[in-house]
Amino acid sequence: MYSFYYFLPCLYAFVGCLAFAVTFNIHGQEVPISALGGAVGWLVYLLAAPFYPSEIVRYFFASVALSIYCEVMARIRKCPATSYLLISIFPLVPGAGIYYTMEYAVHSDMEHFLSRGMHTLGLSGALALGILLVSSVMRMWVVFRQGKRSK
Numbered sequence: 001m002y003s004f005y006y007f008l009p010c011l012y013a014f015v016g017c018l019a020f021a022v023t024f025n026i027h028g029q030e031v032p033i034s035a036l037g038g039a040v041g042w043l044v045y046l047l048a049a050p051f052y053p054s055e056i057v058r059y060f061f062a063s064v065a066l067s068i069y070c071e072v073m074a075r076i077r078k079c080p081a082t083s084y085l086l087i088s089i090f091p092l093v094p095g096a097g098i099y100y101t102m103e104y105a106v107h108s109d110m111e112h113f114l115s116r117g118m119h120t121l122g123l124s125g126a127l128a129l130g131i132l133l134v135s136s137v138m139r140m141w142v143v144f145r146q147g148k149r150s151k
Helices: 002-023 030-048 055-077 081-088 095-106 110-150
Strands: none
Touching: 002 030, 002 081, 030 055, 030 081, 055 081, 055 110, 081 110, 095 110
């Protein structure tokens, strides 16, 4: 019973990322690899729910997990991490939040506009911060490894 609570949403994230990868003209084995990153990110988001009630914190952990996945796959496959990350982040993009924020703005509902807008901004910031953290650590690691080799 509980396995479907985790399996089906991750499957939907995987299929959505597959379609998104085709739209962005990704070819070959990179399509399922990048789509799997979306499923990994969504699984971490779901697994963090019992421990962290804040949606923003769960988005941060999910973005860190999928960024690590994308960086590892980029090193293994010798491809840019950005190509994997672009597809994998798709299930976590707060599209509904952006839509409702704009709807409230158009209808001059300032209270809901500010509330939804700040929440959406928090989700987007958590995604960006997770990606930035992993990317920076990976770059520092590469520079550190290159510095040790030259000595």
